[in-house]
Amino acid sequence: MASAQPAPQGLRPTKDVADPALVNSRTDSGAISARMDRLPATRAVWKLIVLLSLGFFFEIYDLLFTGYIAPGLVRSGILTATTTGLFGTSGVASFIAALFCGLFVGTISCGFLADRFGRRAIFTYALLWYVAANTIMVFQTTAFGLNTWRFISGLGIGVELITIGTYMSELAPKHLRGRAFAICQAIGFSAVPVVAFLSYLLVPQSPFGLDGWRWVVLLGGGSALMIWWFRRNLPESPRWLASKGRLDEADAILTKLEAKVEMEQGKPLPAPGPSEPVVRKASFSDMWKPPYRKRTVMLLIFHVFQTIGFFGFANWVPTLLVKQGITVTSSLLYTTIIGLAAPMGPLLGYWIADRFERKHVIVFMAGVNVVCGLVFSQVSTAAMVVALGVCLTLAGNIISFTYHTYQQELYPTAIRARAVGFVYSWSRLSAVFSSFVIAFILKDFGVTGVFVFIAGAMIMVMIAIGTLGPRTRGKSLESISH
Template identity: 35%
Template sequence: MATTESRITVASRIDRLPLSSIHRKLAFVLGVGTFFDLYDIFLGGLLGAVLVEPFHLTTLETALIISSGFMGMFVGAVVLGVVSDYIGRRAMYMINLLIYSLFSLAAAFAPGFLWIVIFRFLAGFGLGAEPPLTDIYLGEMIPRQARGRYTAWSYTLGFLGVPLAGFVGRYFVAQTSILSLSGWRWLLIIGALGALIVWFLRRNLPESPRWHEIRNNDVAADATLSTIEQQVMREHRLESLPEPQPVVVEPQKQATIAEIFSGIYARRTTMLWIFQILQTVGYYGFGSLAPVVLVSKGFSVVSSLNYAALSFLGYPLGSLLSIPLVERFERKWLIVGSAILIALFGLSFGFATFVPLIVASGFLLTTVSNIFSNSFHIYQAEIFPTRMRGTAVGIAYSLSRVTSAVLPFVALPVLKSSGPVAVFVGTAIILVVLCVDVAWLGPKSTGRVLETISH
């Protein structure tokens, strides 16, 4: 086993900083970027419902429309997540949104079904690394005592994109044509232009000093962190900062895929891989399939988008409610508890035929979904050390995109043959397995980004 040492690290210097405008700016800018990631994810479900009639889509083709973006996100999360460990968090942030913006705009002007699928895949490739990069970057830049709270605030802003996708979708779909373009094409244009604006906001983000540190570039790490420290001191009118506490750290070396399955990390990686394969069924399954499920219940496309949009209002509310919870309760048990509630409200949504009950069930489901989501986004960034975080989290998170891509090909035929009740009963069973996985294999983590190899 490698020898460890106790010393002052970038992490210990960051953790002693008082919260300042730079931390709020980071949470805001990253949250706005996540806004367009989540907008696009749930846009897939809207397109799946809206394009059936004009393109005469079969069940398989509808599944392709919904899954193409997720499959691109899978490839992007694997490739860009690993690359971010080599070129830096900020550099990857500048690349991924440009890719998304370019191909989302191309999809808006796609001449046919196949081109929409191709461009949605390529746009998804750009977005694939967005959520894990946000988790990693906030985990490396925000002081330990506020990490969970600021991550939750960032995602609260991001999740405003979900009901916006519903309400904007309902408006544009109801329009026959705007400036000679179909309403659904404007939904893609809005996402592309918004992401480009976020790209400009991100130009001045600092590179993560922790990333510089694990690349053995101590000069750059110290320069970046010293700039941040000086800014914090000026803002708080401090002459000095508290002394940082030495911590036990691992020797800096490049992480490999084999290493994330070795030692104490094997159990965590196994847990996270199983979790990511399963969690998307309960979480993204509802958001991406809700409009299609409502159409199958006999509602019109426009009415379905109305009810889905009202249900989606629970996403930002749940994210807001998670802010005090993620710092007060152990993350793993918050994940388990909220997953159980997702299963229960999903069953209620599946059985419901009365509109107020449908909307209430969907609203409650999306509310607890974001307590669940924010908890695991913080959790997965805390259970691996800095040097392997991009690789471990990026690859694991990519598996959720695979499940998201496969899900429509399973759920839509079941929906067509057996109805929404069967879909949500299957979802509930999968969420129970997820709870067992986290409860049995998941380590406790609250308030820590783990740097040690024995704890």
């Protein structure tokens, strides 16, 4: 039996884990986690991952339609491509900034909701919130109305982003976490070619007298209402229930899942491994104490700069292509083809997700982003635009699923959602200001200037993760927390 380890400074392990008489209980907090981590990758386990991933699909659709409908917003006369001043409120940058302001407020101030009320409930209601807000946004005719309702929808998206990642990390066994996030993001990012293709078909048109960009938003929101079907098939996180002392409920859910797994594999499950000490009591201040302080600083630096690289390309590529002299229709066609690569990044990453350290994958792919981005700014032929756009998309999405896995591993269950919400919120704030900066750079320094700015940001990502990031591959969530 593994000996109990001391808890991190300022945190207390659960009493039942510290008590040798109870370590092998089926219902103490450590045993719940040990039982989860020994589950094999059967259909029952993958079904939970896929159900969460389908919810992520609608979230990504909503998050990334910004860039694809931007030419339509300009074409309809509601917004302009650039702004007269750095923080102008009538340009595409203000629309992007409104979304990320909402994301910032949602993640920094509402991340505690999933820790307090549970992963399952917040997963459902946050999605319904931003679907309703976007539906109202569709019928706005002024920049102020458009941006106001985009901000409100961003609140819900921000909460949803944190909840899905937390939910996924706690349902997936430790040997499957990297691959689970890879599949989740592959399914989620399949929304990119969908929204790109719909934008290509609809944005230049006005079906039934309604601007094409409005149809793109409505189609996503209408489909997302299927969340009620997803919700009834998702159990609450046993780890979260155990952290709240609701051990009987956690045991009941896990016992049911174990029975399904045993039925599918036709043999009993192996005995759980040794229980790890579990941190049950924690507060926001514990993020600034060892061992979490170094991780928090690293993630803050990472998130400020990674957003510039990811959304600087994803949200601006159609506009950047138009700025290079490519027509709106051709730009949307190119971005549709590039968008087809979005789910391929996580699928390729599936084969490396649990074979290499997360930090090493992030650093390497950030380097690929730097090189491809600088070359992209110098080409104009269709073949090179598409080829380099695909490379940038693959690298960005591999970074995305890897860091979503990584950041969830670095904090204990008791504060996972609020801690990740706090550090992640700074990427939202970064996106608010970087969208205005990119618009300013695009106006005065062109596409090359934009990609030099992005390259500098990705170099900062490489330094932060490479020097400060801990190793997590193959470890239980509980052992990483000590």
